[in-house]
Amino acid sequence: MSDRNILEEIAEKTRERIAKEKQQLPLEQLKSLAEAAPKRPSFLEALKKPGMSYICEVKKASPSKGLIAPDFPYLEIAKEYKAAGAAAISCLTEPFYFMGSDTHLREITEQVDIPVLRKDFTVDKYMIYQAKAFGASAVLLICAILNDEELREYRELAENLGMDALVEAHDENEVARALKAGAKIVGVNNRDLKTFQVDMNNSIRLRNLAPDNVVFVSESGIRNAGDIAILERNRVGAVLIGETLMRSPDKKAALEELNGGTLV
Numbered sequence: 001m002s003d004r005n006i007l008e009e010i011a012e013k014t015r016e017r018i019a020k021e022k023q024q025l026p027l028e029q030l031k032s033l034a035e036a037a038p039k040r041p042s043f044l045e046a047l048k049k050p051g052m053s054y055i056c057e058v059k060k061a062s063p064s065k066g067l068i069a070p071d072f073p074y075l076e077i078a079k080e081y082k083a084a085g086a087a088a089i090s091c092l093t094e095p096f097y098f099m100g101s102d103t104h105l106r107e108i109t110e111q112v113d114i115p116v117l118r119k120d121f122t123v124d125k126y127m128i129y130q131a132k133a134f135g136a137s138a139v140l141l142i143c144a145i146l147n148d149e150e151l152r153e154y155r156e157l158a159e160n161l162g163m164d165a166l167v168e169a170h171d172e173n174e175v176a177r178a179l180k181a182g183a184k185i186v187g188v189n190n191r192d193l194k195t196f197q198v199d200m201n202n203s204i205r206l207r208n209l210a211p212d213n214v215v216f217v218s219e220s221g222i223r224n225a226g227d228i229a230i231l232e233r234n235r236v237g238a239v240l241i242g243e244t245l246m247r248s249p250d251k252k253a254a255l256e257e258l259n260g261g262t263l264v
């Protein structure tokens, strides 16, 4: 992998995309839609339940893996995740690199009643109002593409709209920044989005930097029950899993296997 920074590239592309969307639907109109959106179940509360909480991702493709799910019945997948005992769903909405879509998010939140995270590269407050209008319970805030002020403001806006923010960090400094921004949920990505390298020990190493009242999520590269057991032993309360589940034809069996027993 070259040292080209894919994260910055995606963030830039997202700024362009949102600039166009703003022309189609001005912020003031979007705000009305967001305010009128029905209340959704709490992402934070779902993750706080005892035992390992599973955030199961609906993801068709990614820059590191290419096409993951050529056949992509996203609604069926979301329903299967719920039936298998997922605490929450993560739905990619970024269209160009992950083949996600706002339509996927809207349909899933309409038909599946567990909390849904809008997984996108939030670079503008507009996207937080969109998330609310589309029925999301939470947004993703990535430390590497936001400054301290944005992190705090975006988290507060999400919470004022009745959602939560999953604040994503990758190293010590970013965990410290997430906490300084008041994050209640910190996710440590085991995949370096700048290089695509995956190292599960990353979240174990950083776990102790966050106090116990913060929900700590280990993200990416989680493959089997052994991984889950190690994370559990290291006081990780929640995991975000995409590819392993997307590649499993039977999501319920896959989640059971990961969990070392049934979840529901």
Ligand SMILES: O=P(O)(O)OC[C@@H](O)[C@@H](O)c1c[nH]c2ccccc12
Pocket (backbone or CB within 6 Å): 057, 059, 119, 120, 168, 189, 219, 220, 221, 222, 240, 241, 242, 243, 244
């Ligand atoms: O498919 P995996 O390796 O289980 O990873 C899921 C999730 O953590 C990953 O998709 C992700 C983590 N942070 C992100 C930020 C943007 C897009 C995607 C991601």
